[in-house]
Amino acid sequence: MAKITYYYNTETCNYEPVKVSRKDMIFQLLGFLTISGILAAGLIYVYHTNFRSMKENRLMEDNQKLVLDWQILQEELDAAYQVVEELEYKDDEIYRVILDTEPIPVSVREGGIGGTDRYGEIMREGIPQQNIILHAYQEMDNLKKKLYIQSKSYDHITEILEEKEKMWASRPAIQPISNEELVRIASGWNPKRFNPVLKRVMPHKGIDFTASKGTPIYATGDGVINRSYRSSSYGNVIFLNHGYGYQTRYAHLNKFNVKVGDRVKRGQIIGYVGNTGRSVSDHLHYEVLFKGAHINPINFFQRDLSNEEYEKLVEISQQSHEVLD
Template sequence: MAKIRYYYNTETCKYEAIKATKKALFFNVLGFIIISFVMSLGIIYVYRTNFTPLKESRLRAENDKLKLDWGILKEQLGTAYQHVDELQFKDDHIYRVILDAEPIPSTIREGGTGGHIRYENLMDQNLEDPSLILNTYEGVDDLKKKLYIQSKSYDEISSILTEKAKIWASRPAIQPVNNKELKRIAGGFNPRRFHPILKKIHPHEGIDFTANIGTPVYATGDGTVTAAYRSATYGNVIFINHGYGYQTRYAHLHEFNIMNGESVKRGQVIGYVGNTGRSQGPHLHYEVLYKYKAIDPINFFQRDLDNEEYEKVIELSKKETIPLDY
């Protein structure tokens, strides 16, 4: 029930109820509304000044987390760059040097990826820190390009290594007679040798290994037998083409156990020491040719020998002896 107010009427000497007019009632209501509105604005201002809305707080928290994640990503990107630089260094200065291959040109390794035009859609999004996002994207793209080039380089190295492995396997790299079976080296390589029997300059284009008849003779590298027959001078002889310009010959054999056209592997027994053809005692006459020119076979024996043994073989090969073939 509304409270009734009274006033003292001096004319009637009585207390009479105050009757509110419509105008007064209007102004009372209007004043209440204005005061309420002003107080509401004040409360909103104080709240916005001192408190952050829940949704905005969440967005700011997510934004801070994203900045932290981008920072961590940038650090990891730097670490990845260091690893790639190490791979490139080993590729250019170790692997390719060993394989005698040209390094990847820096113009290829450092080539661009398209500039800022690739990232126009990012730059148009009014990002708070566009440089952080842009630099990271550019770094990732550059890293992807470097890794792609490096993978292609490793493919090339793998192909080179496969080919080199074939060359190394084919190259005459061991002695044709085992050291345990070898008695001595009767004659070394000498393109200007004076023959004591023929009494004239008669090149000795190989090395003579003296051993008992029947001592195994080994292929000194992978290759294909191009000839295996009996010659008037070489006696039973085997010719092997190793490819890559190399050939070997094994003469005065007692017998051979391979056929013309057969493929052989390094270390495979291809025949046995004999005394056939123009020979004056059981031995193996062994020749190495490179691009059809005879070269000193002793340069290929170090794989089987230590330094001391190798020096001893060289010394023995230089001693003048009576030739066992003529």
């Protein structure tokens, strides 16, 4: 039922119903709607500025989780970076020092990455977390570059090692007569030795190993036989070229076990002890040359001698002994 409003008519002295025109009703309705609209808008504004929707809450949570995940990734990246820096340190300060090779120049290791606008796209996107994203990209790029340089460095070190291994295998490093079969060392290195037979100073540029006839003689390093002949002084003699400037000679042999051009390995039997040439008894005269000059073979026996044996050998080789030549 419609609500009827009355008013007191002083002329008729009666209460009479208020008659509202259609126009007034429309104005009242419009006014009501306007106020309601303003109130609703105000409420919506207050709600949106002070409260988040469920969707926004979910997005905020996702965002926080993403930032946390990103921070964890950044920590992982930092750890990987540290590992690579340790590898660089070992490379420069240990491996290259052992191999007697120059470290990689800092300018190569620290060289920048090309392109000034490389990270421009990230900056232009205006992401709120752009600084941590940018930092991670830069660190990842640095890491990739460092790993590439390190990988190339290891390739280089492998090449050097292979070459050094070849050199170490070639360098004279053992006695040409095994200790079990060695009777004694008769004469050592002596550049001013007086030869009582010839009555003049005759340098002895090698070491004489006394052993019975037929005792095996071993190549002291890898190499190629470049001479094997009979000479009046050396008798049956072998010249072994090791490469890298090294050569060894084995004289007064009874028999050869190799011929010119043969490639031999360290420890391979190349001949047998004898008494040929200018020699007074069965023994091996052994010489080492570096770049054409004789050097004391005593420096090349470390590999198969104990410290005690080596010291004894040095002592014997420094004394003057009988002349076997």
